[in-house]
Amino acid sequence: MLRVVGVTAILTAIVPLVTSQWCANFGGNSMTQRHTTRSRVLRKVGAVLAASLAVSTLATTGASAKSAATGPTAGGGGDAKVAIFDTFGGWCGPDNLANSALMAARTIYETLFEKSIGGDMIPVLAESGQAGKNADGTLDLKTWTIKIRSGIKMHDGTDLDASLVKFNYDAGRGAGVLAGQQGSSYLGTGVPFLANILSVTADNTAGTVVFKLFRSQNDFLGTLYASGRTFIRAKAQIQAAGGSAASGGAGTGSCGAKPVGSGPFMVESTYVRDADKLKVVRNPNYWRKDAKGVQLPYLNSITFDNIKDSQQRKNAIMKGTYDAAMFTSGEGKYVKSIRTNKNLTEFKSKNEYYPSFWFNQKIQPQFANKNCRAAVSYGIDRATWTRIRTAGEATAAPSIVGPTSVMYSKKNFATFNTKKAKDALALCLSETAKTELKFTIPADMSAVSLANVKLIAQQLKKVGITMDIVQKESYTIIGEAFNAAKGNQYDAILILLMEGTDVSFNLPFLVTNSFAPNFTGSTAYFKALLGSILSLTRHTDTKVDDLLYAAQALPNGATGNGGTAAEKAAVKAAYKAATEYIQSEHLITSVAHGYYNLFAKKSVKNVGKLKGPSGKTQRVVTNWGIDWTGVYLQK
Template identity: 25%
Template sequence: MTFLGSATTLKSAAFGLAISAGLLLGQTSAEAAAKTAITVGMAIEPAGLDPTVAAPVAIGQVTWQNIFEGLTTIDKDGKIKPQLAESWQISPDGLTYTFKLRQGVKFHNGVAFDSSVAKFSIDRARGADSINPQKRYFASIDTVETPDASTLVLKLKQPAGSLLYWLGWPSSSIVEPKSAADNKTTPIGTGPFKFVSWSKGSKVDLARNADYWNKAVSLKLDTAAFRFISDPQAQAAALKAGDVDAFPEFGAPELIKSFEGDKRLTTVIGNTELKVVAGMNNTRKPFSDKKVRQALMMAVDRATVVEGAWSGFGTPIGSHYTPNDRGYKDLTGVYPYDAAKAKALLAEAGFPNGFTFTIKAPQMAYAQRTSQVLQAMFAEIGVTMNIETTEFPAKWVADVLKAADYDMTIVAHAEPMDIDIYSRDPYYFNYKNPAFNDVLKKVEMTSDAAGQEKLYGEAQTILANDVPALFLFVMPKLGVWDGKVKGLWENEPIPSNVLTDVHWVE
């Protein structure tokens, strides 16, 4: 799509007429009023607006920290911060968490927040009939007690060192009991913005919560709209026309250069949690041989993969971890690109003439492009990889995630700090390493942040050496927005579009 040069001319003429009619004051007031509103573009429209009952990240990108809040929260640097719980104490054995709750907090419908509401939310998330997408993170909780209205006590079955982190996720949002069942369509939270309306297929409108409890926050926006535009060309068109003010996750890296020279728009490249990995079936020959997996890793030039798959935007990784994450280690040097060594290691593993296999690749652009680049690289060491496009999510979930019927696949894992997927049994990698599992158990046995980070480093190193998947790159957060918009997160330690600090400058 292109833009007509006449649009600028018409605007200039209208402005000139306003001056000649003596309406300059009115024009200025209108412009000033517009600076308290923002329209944010998103590629995917969520199917619902309750992050406590469904997994898609688009739900949290609209509602988390805008409408809904939690006992704790995750800030823009990925750090755990107090929210509806203003403080907490952890018993020496790590089995009792005592939270002091904020007082004077009200939901958008006027209902007061207290310990009974917090208990309802946690019991709802961990109950037998819970459909919470992160239900497993509540499994360590034995009882939820409410000694008084401002005190919540969680007693655990076993230590859960990451509990405070999980309580800050969208899926752990605190919900009001009477309105909880309707949050999917009319969400009610304690956040800085209230839900106004949802025009299906178009946008969600929010308005500032004048009664927001956190008086330390100075909200600059009166209204906000999330507009859903799936086509990348249409996204670019809407940005250039000013129909949307920001696209925090612009979907087409190949179009980023089209914004060069635009005096109004700015491009911001940040990090996300989207780890692109080519998972291998570790129980299927020849991928059951660690030497084969290591050889394939050495056959991969990550820089070339990033260039071919995502126009050069992305950060190479050497394990299932991102630079956003606590205790991150750059392990791309464990098995760096070396085709000659890769071929020699293949021969040592009994495949001097290579072998043939199939990758089940979802239809998404990054997966298809990455598969094609890998295909060419593997050919250099005598390995033939056939590409089978597999519809995502339905067929991929059925064939790969649930049935583990595949040789190799490729997908971007979006959950923050999800290195534990390699310890889950079953999980589609079919990777089993008791030493790795022990490290993750130790993470949960300690609530000391420094100790956890050291252990996470050990876990990353084990995966980098064992190569249960080919660790490729982290997809970037390609943000494009009006240069006068400030306060949007540049990085994405958790999928979100937090509007609390967003404001316009002149």
């Protein structure tokens, strides 16, 4: 039973803690901050998962005959240097690592599930994950059982078991804070992202974790993945966030100082956090082997350096100073230049990342008017913006999501149309009894960020809309946008939150409150304060909630990855209807759809070739870069 002791003190502490931690770590997510680079809002997801045992296979990529014959050896794959563009703000659940820094973090931590090239969720630290069955044989989408792999050790030598998985998820969703297992410093966006969970039960003997949900959810495994961020931390690391000694949370407040996971690499014993550099070394006790029985990983070490400036990062990889470097479609002119270097190989994601314009209906009352939102949406010339600001590397948005998303529909999306923008503006001014539509949007202190929003301001001015720009440090922007006490403090914000092929990650940003009406779990305590913190629009249209929840409740197979053709069609139709409604109301609009990519020397081998425990291969490049487990340097 949860021990809700001292909740008044918890409530008092939440506002400054949540706000300050987001300020420090959300910077890379805003498109106003650095092109389409982003640092996701999920990072406070404090739930982290377990390690797994698997059959992995090795395939070489363009290696010489000698290399292919001998293959890499354990720890003999060399020492790699990688250039990224984000800082290491901390390692605790609430700490928000931007995506290129997340790539480094994922050498240390692992997730229960991963996304395959085909887009389905495949087990990693989990052995399996399935929905329950009702008495009539239908799926019980409110009960999900996750089988945890056995025999896996964390870097500190402790076992990765069902209890540890429960401890991680209870910490992330706030139940551990209410029970005194962690201090309130562990609260963050994990609370709204995991708001559908009623309870988590662990059985170490069976090796299972059972999640009971408040409402049916067909894509719950996607929630457990959460865009690659719900990895498992060692219990001692989470305990360092503080809490009651009697409840297993006697910590020193040093949760963010040192990462302790189950991954193929680990930090050295003398590690001291450096915001701009991370060196990880091979985990000698890692649980995975390749198909030939060679223990993974191959590399002896990886050093990640934060080189934020695009030109400097380009120079570093072009000159061969680094073995690999990560970029985005927002750095289009640099990407095109690097492609001319025949000594480098490019690995690129699909255009499945969707920067969006979020209208704040609470702070700017005119945006509570549909025609005011429509005027802005019609006034953005996406094709021109994409051509100029991304050198044509991104694609102009035809929908709030891309064609590969189950939500995709172009119907009702406001494409650029000067006449419609002016007509909508006239109605906007008439219906709000105002003489102008004027609002402010933030940009960070970089010249690139300012140029991004300036171009939109110039476009809107042509249709009679005034968009002012305020420049602030990125951590300040994020702290004021995702503010527990006041909500989003900006009239509008251009930021990358929407992504991918499914809905589990996108939904919390779109609904009015992440806690469904009449939610009965103990964490409902946080509903008023944190439930709507992800809603940058602050809209009150519960029809959005109803449409999305109805689609999420439809059956689509025991793992949420399939189902019959009819079930798939029904799910897609339901989500399509939700998208079409959101677009008809102009609640948000998208500007461009972009990608993440990584350039590597020809000596960097086996990128994207290592198969996972399920025998399937995960996506080669995502928002968090590549998986380094099976990579080696050819000597």
